Amino acid sequence: MALGGAVAIGVMTAIQARINGVLGVRVDDGIVAGFVSFSVGLLALAVVIICLPSARRGVARLRDGIRQQTIPFWMLLGGACGALTVSTQGLTAGVLGVSLFTVGVVAGQTVHGLVLDRIGFGPAGVVAVTPGRVLGGLLALAAVGISLSGDVLASAPLWMLLLPFAAGVGIAWQAATN
Secondary structure, eight states: OHHHHHHHHHHHHHHHHHHHHHHHHHHTOHHHHHHHHHHHHHHHHHHHHHHOHHHHHHHHHHHHHHHTTOSOGGGGGHHHHHHHHHHHIIIIIHHHOHHHHHHHHHHHHHHHHHHHHHHTOSTTOSOOOOHHHHHHHHHHHHHHHHHTTTTHHHHSOHHHHHHHHHHHHHHHHHHHHO
């Protein structure tokens, strides 16, 4: 069931990248595409919060935690990483393609996830960095190298190629924070 869920999330992420990428190209502004994506997501979450008593109680606990300073400010910054991700989708996926964007994100997420696990940043505390996990990170980096073969390096600026990796770094941090 977990594997099926992971595959479904991967599919939805690719669809989101495609939608945000095309929207970014159509409006000629990836930041606006990210804003639209976040606005629709915020509206959907607001409806869910209104409909679920447990979610309304969670909002009250969040409000109280912020007021009483039991929830550190940095824990509220996970959404900034999500904003980086959807803005990066809008800026780059329409030019690089969904596949290259996704490979870059997965590489950044995997490599930074290993770092966060090693230092114990996530809720699980320190998680061992095993040879298999390191190999997985190396394979993700190799996938980026393979994906960059051909004329991609000649046709896209370096900053555009680095943004998906940076978004992946942000996603790993966001997952640990959230």
